[in-house]
Amino acid sequence: MKSIPRNHLFQTCSYNIFLHKGADEKVNGSIQVEHLSKTFKKGGIQAVKDVSFHVDEGEFFAFLGPNGAGKSTTVQILTTLMNATTGTAHVAGCDVIREPEKVRRHIGVALQETGVDPDLTGREMLELQAWIFGFGKKEGRERAMRLLEIVQLTEAADRRIGRYSGGMRRRLDLALTLVHEPAVLFLDEPTTGLDPSNRMAVWEELRRLNKEKGTTIFLTTQYLEEADSLADRISIINDGEIVATGTPKELKARIGSDLIALTPAEGEDSEQILLQLKAGLNDADVIKKQEKILIYVEEGTRQLLEVARILDRENIQVEDIQLSSPTLDDIFLKITGEGKKSDGE
Numbered sequence: 001m002k003s004i005p006r007n008h009l010f011q012t013c014s015y016n017i018f019l020h021k022g023a024d025e026k027v028n029g030s031i032q033v034e035h036l037s038k039t040f041k042k043g044g045i046q047a048v049k050d051v052s053f054h055v056d057e058g059e060f061f062a063f064l065g066p067n068g069a070g071k072s073t074t075v076q077i078l079t080t081l082m083n084a085t086t087g088t089a090h091v092a093g094c095d096v097i098r099e100p101e102k103v104r105r106h107i108g109v110a111l112q113e114t115g116v117d118p119d120l121t122g123r124e125m126l127e128l129q130a131w132i133f134g135f136g137k138k139e140g141r142e143r144a145m146r147l148l149e150i151v152q153l154t155e156a157a158d159r160r161i162g163r164y165s166g167g168m169r170r171r172l173d174l175a176l177t178l179v180h181e182p183a184v185l186f187l188d189e190p191t192t193g194l195d196p197s198n199r200m201a202v203w204e205e206l207r208r209l210n211k212e213k214g215t216t217i218f219l220t221t222q223y224l225e226e227a228d229s230l231a232d233r234i235s236i237i238n239d240g241e242i243v244a245t246g247t248p249k250e251l252k253a254r255i256g257s258d259l260i261a262l263t264p265a266e267g268e269d270s271e272q273i274l275l276q277l278k279a280g281l282n283d284a285d286v287i288k289k290q291e292k293i294l295i296y297v298e299e300g301t302r303q304l305l306e307v308a309r310i311l312d313r314e315n316i317q318v319e320d321i322q323l324s325s326p327t328l329d330d331i332f333l334k335i336t337g338e339g340k341k342s343d344g345e
């Protein structure tokens with residue numbers, strides 16, 4: 001699935017093209033995508049299907065979806081690393097097909113595969129990146145130091161990248177995209193593989209960039225929690241199609257903020273239980289998923305008591321009952337009515 005050495009390609013491009021600082025130019029950091037589709041000849045997979053959306057300048061936008069949904073393909077098209085089959089896209093006011101060099105000048109990209117040189121140290125790599133973007137030696141050194149601190153790599157600054165762990169490489173990669181303070185930042189699953197404290201550090205930095213510098217951020221993620229915590233707006237992508245768009249609040253209002261999942265005991269009639277719960281809970285959102293019954297509610301604790309009362313009153317035996325927050329799977333189930341697709345492989 002990830003056959004293209006994407007970040008490497010991008011950084012290779014940057015050695016030749018980026019000989020000036022994008023941050024000095026006033027650009028409109030918006031993204032406009034119209035009817036974008038991508039079909040891979042190999043395998044004939046339609047990875048992106050007639051996708052349209054916009055991201056305003058300064059907005060924090062998340063593309064949320066499971067494995068194989070089409071997130072990386074969309075990012076690759078928007079960052080000029082891959083051509084769309086049909087449709088158009090403008091990033092920072094420039095057409096990604098007709099003006100790829102202009103687009104590259106205004107964007108920072110952290111992709112899932114890093115293309116850093118394993119023989120350099122983290123500090124050297126950052127200083128090199130700063131030099132490529134036209135910063136002087138002193139400023140480059142200062143930027144490298146500050147970014148190393150932000151991504152918590154100060155201690156490992158002088159270690160060769162080849163000896164970094166996967167998580168450390170991801171953090172370095174993020175730092176590399178920030179060197180020239182781009183108008184639009186594309187981050188493809190930036191926190192996958194990071195432990196909770198590193199994840200929080202990356203979140204904090206992204207929030208700061210977005211709020212203080214007005215950087216437009218396009219982030220892909222499989223984590224609902226990440227999109228919820230960071231994004232102004234979220235589009236949910238499933239099997240190449242956008243199935244829902246809205247603010248986290250709007251999306252949550254569609255699904256309820258809590259989820260009660262119960263497993264009826266063997267021999268119980270789950271269809272009947274479904275009807276009894278619906279009736280008893282004023283037509284609440286109750287659905288069946290395999291052997292479980294899922295109830296989407298707003299005030300989980302209060303509703304859990306109500307569910308327990310109904311089960312007791314109707315003499316329904318259950319094997320298990322749990323209260324939790326909805327997962328991405330649950331949201332897909334609710335929004336698409338069919339649940340998350342498989343990996344699409």
Ligand SMILES: Nc1ncnc2c1ncn2[C@@H]1O[C@H](COP(=O)(O)OP(=O)(O)OP(=O)(O)O)[C@@H](O)[C@H]1O
Pocket residue numbers: 001002003004040042043045046047065066067068069070071072073074222343344345
């Ligand atoms: N170079 C390629 N050639 C053929 N098919 C591809 C290629 N890249 C991706 N695909 C397929 O396109 C679909 C979308 O993949 P994509 O990588 O965009 O999904 P994703 O949402 O980024 O998933 P993940 O979260 O796993 O990175 C998948 O079915 C994938 O197998």
